Structure formats: C-alpha cells, structure tokens
Amino acid sequence: SRTQIGIVGAGPAGLMLSHLLARAGIDSVVIDLRSRREIEQTHRAGILEQDSVDLLVGTGVSARVHRDGQRHDGIELAFGGGSHRIDFQHLVGASTQLYPQTDVFVDLADARERDGGDVRFGVTDVSVDDIVSDSPVLRFTDADGVGHEVRADFLVGADGSRSLCRREVPEAARTQYFRAYPFAWFGILTEAPPSAPELIYNHSPRGFALISRRTETLQRMYFQCDPAEDAAAWSDDRIWDELQSRVGANGHRLEEGPITSRTVLPFRSFVQEPMHHGRLVLAGDAAHTVPPTGAKGLNLALADVHVLAQELERAVARGDTTPLTSYSERALRRVWKAQHFSYWMTTMLHTLPEATPFDVRRQEGELAAVTGSTAGSTYLAEAYTGWPQGR
Numbered sequence: 001s002r003t004q005i006g007i008v009g010a011g012p013a014g015l016m017l018s019h020l021l022a023r024a025g026i027d028s029v030v031i032d033l034r035s036r037r038e039i040e041q042t043h044r045a046g047i048l049e050q051d052s053v054d055l056l057v058g059t060g061v062s063a064r065v066h067r068d069g070q071r072h073d074g075i076e077l078a079f080g081g082g083s084h085r086i087d088f089q090h091l092v093g094a095s096t097q098l099y100p101q102t103d104v105f106v107d108l109a110d111a112r113e114r115d116g117g118d119v120r121f122g123v124t125d126v127s128v129d130d131i132v133s134d135s136p137v138l139r140f141t142d143a144d145g146v147g148h149e150v151r152a153d154f155l156v157g158a159d160g161s162r163s164l165c166r167r168e169v170p171e172a173a174r175t176q177y178f179r180a181y182p183f184a185w186f187g188i189l190t191e192a193p194p195s196a197p198e199l200i201y202n203h204s205p206r207g208f209a210l211i212s213r214r215t216e217t218l219q220r221m222y223f224q225c226d227p228a229e230d231a232a233a234w235s236d237d238r239i240w241d242e243l244q245s246r247v248g249a250n251g252h253r254l255e256e257g258p259i260t261s262r263t264v265l266p267f268r269s270f271v272q273e274p275m276h277h278g279r280l281v282l283a284g285d286a287a288h289t290v291p292p293t294g295a296k297g298l299n300l301a302l303a304d305v306h307v308l309a310q311e312l313e314r315a316v317a318r319g320d321t322t323p324l325t326s327y328s329e330r331a332l333r334r335v336w337k338a339q340h341f342s343y344w345m346t347t348m349l350h351t352l353p354e355a356t357p358f359d360v361r362r363q364e365g366e367l368a369a370v371t372g373s374t375a376g377s378t379y380l381a382e383a384y385t386g387w388p389q390g391r
C-alpha cells in the first residue's frame with residue numbers, strides 16, 4: 001500500500017505529527033512496537049511549556065489540558081538551608097502546565113482515532129528501507145500477524161531514545177554527541193496529599209530531590225541515586241527517610257503515603273546530527289535525549305514536530321528533500337539550547353559522587369547568584385517556560 005508519510009513511533013512526537021499532517025490534508029501511517037496499554041502505563045515527565053499547551057489545545061487535540069491540568073506560575077529552588085521562588089509570571093509573563101505525558105499520549109491517541117487516523121500499535125518486525133530513493137518503504141507485521149509493505153514519500157523516525165530508524169543513517173553521514181552522568185533518578189508515585197503548591201527543585205549535600213505532583217491524592221517525587229541502584233531493594237521507610245532528609249535540610253517537610261510505583265530513570269545527553277538522511281527524518285528522542293531536570297524532553301519532541309509538519313508540507317508539495325534540511329537546522333537550534341539548559345539545571349542541582357565541600361558550596365553560590373538576581377532568574381524562567389515553538 002501507499003501513504004504520504006510513514007511514521008515509526010506512536011508516542012507524543014509521532015501522534016502529534018500525524019495529527020498536524022492530517023490537518024494539512026496529508027495522510028500518514030503510524031506504527032509502534034508497543035501496545036497502547038504499555039505506553040499508557042509508562043510514567044514520564046509532567047510539565048508542559050506554554051506553547052506545548054497551546055499546540056494541544058489550539059489544534060483540537062485536548063480540551064482536557066486546562067481542565068485537568070494545573071497552571072504553575074513558578075518553581076521553588078531550595079538550597080543552603082532555605083527556599084527561593086522563581087516567579088515565572090513576574091519575570092517573563094509565562095507559566096507552565098502540570099499535565100502528565102501519559103495524559104498527553106491518551107489525548108493524542110483518542111484524537112487520531114476520532115479523526116480516522118491510521119495508527120497501529122503492537123506491531124513487530126519493523127524495518128525501513130530505500131531511504132535514499134524517492135520511494136522509501138516501511139515494512140511491519142501488524143498485531144494480527146499480517147505483513148505489510150507501505151511505500152511513502154517520506155519516513156519519520158519518532159521511535160524514541162532506543163530508535164531503530166536512527167541507525168539507518170550511515171555512520172559517515174551523521175555525527176553523534178553523547179554525555180553520561182554518574183547518577184540517575186529514583187522516581188516514585190505516592191498516594192499522599194501535595195506537600196507544596198509548586199514544584200521544589202532541592203539541592204542538598206546528600207544529593208538532589210525533586211518534589212512534583214500529579215493530583216490532589218497522588219504525588220510524583222524523584223531523588224538522585226546511583227545509576228546501578230535496585231529500586232526494588234528500597235522499603236517505603238527508607239525512601240521517605242532519604243527524601244525527608246534532603247528536603248528537610250532546606251526547611252521543607254513532605255506529606256507521606258504508600259508508594260505505588262518506583263523506578264530508576266537513566267540520565268544522559270545525546271544528539272544525532274543532522275536530523276534527516278535522504279527521505280528519512282528523525283524527531284523527538286530518536287534524535288536527541290536530555291537529562292530530565294527541567295522537563296524538556298516531551299516539550300522538545302512537540303516543538304520538533306511542530307516545525308516538521310510545516311517542512312513536510314513543503315516537501316510533499318515540491319517533491320524534494322530541501323525542506324528536510326531546513327527542518328534539521330531549525331530544530332537543532334532549539335535542541336542545543338535545551339541541551340544546555342538541561343545540562344545546566346542538572347549540574348547546578350546534583351551532587352557528584354566525588355564532590356568536595358568546595359564543590360557543594362560553589363553550587364550554593366551559583367544558586368544564590370541565580371535566585372538573587374533578576375538577570376539570573378530571568379534566564380531560568382525563560383528557558384523553563386520555553387522558547388517560542390514553530391519558528
């Protein structure tokens with residue numbers, strides 16, 4: 001069979017792209033190795049930039065974001081025995097929205113189903129071929145065991161940080177940038193009331209902790225840990241001791257409850273350039289990964305496909321790949337700014353395993369410089385709430 005755009009990956013990037021293309025009258029087929037249920041049950045980040053909210057609401061994906069989400073006008077940076085608010089509204093006139101990625105996914109999957117989009121979950125044997133020809137092909141076996149071969153004008157790899165599509169670009173045609181970190185996040189969900197109205201990014205000599213939220217009865221929290229940590233080995237009591245001692249150092253106290261989910265999240269920075277080869281384009285985590293501090297991953301993926309939809313519209317109309325180069329250049333400008341911001345937030349707030357007392361006091365000095373100055377906190381507020389999308 002034939003489609004205009006073949007998309008590998010039905011996460012937020014792939015589904016949003018398919019939705020935006022449909023609005024421009026361009027048809028697509030989206031496939032994913034995972035089942036819909038599997039994706040729905042993978043906990044991810046929870047913060048949307050203002051422009052991500054506008055994209056979801058403005059293009060008719062979700063009316064739920066405003067109703068079920070929660071607007072946040074600032075964050076707390078806790079360090080050195082105290083807590084300091086970064087006031088986004090005051091500094092840059094913007095806010096963020098607490099709305100979990102799993103809900104973004106559900107809204108997008110529902111919207112594609114409502115609009116008659118062709119989305120296949122739970123496929124196997126995925127391969128892409130002929131990417132440097134005018135007629136690249138996507139092959140897969142659907143959930144009923146039927147094999148398919150779909151010819152397309154262009155293919156998009158929106159297949160996440162372990163992307164198969166990314167590997168189709170020959171080594172000589174791409175550059176990979178990578179950075180590892182000697183720590184990870186221990187993430188939990190707890191059935192407890194909120195501990196604070198806004199998110200707390202907590203620096204402490206024992207390491208970083210992030211107090212986020214989900215609902216009035218369910219909370220999301222993270223603390224810096226060893227990448228090799230075994231999440232199952234931790235009792236609820238031990239987790240609460242660790243969290244309380246980290247936030248307690250800065251005067252906060254957490255509401256405790258049963259811990260219903262615990263996972264260790266990997267930490268890395270990664271970019272593959274350029275974000276296309278022949279008629280294959282990469283979007284979202286397939287092309288770049290950021291460490292989670294600052295919640296840029298999902299927002300970057302949405303920003304990618306916002307630009308990609310515009311450029312694919314041109315590419316389909318012209319029948320050539322020039323707009324894909326333009327997409328890669330436009331997307332990468334934002335990607336590298338987000339790489340810097342995520343790296344900066346991470347290194348400012350986490351404690352290196354070999355940190356000396358000097359290193360910890362220097363970080364407190366950096367945090368004091370940021371929170372104590374309008375210039376310093378304005379950069380944080382601007383980057384956190386997000387640079388304009390679709391440009």
Ligand code: DHB
Pocket residue numbers: 044045046047199210212213220292293294295
């Ligand atoms: C969440 C995750 C983040 O990485 C972050 O910086 C803020 C919030 C979250 O899951 O709620």
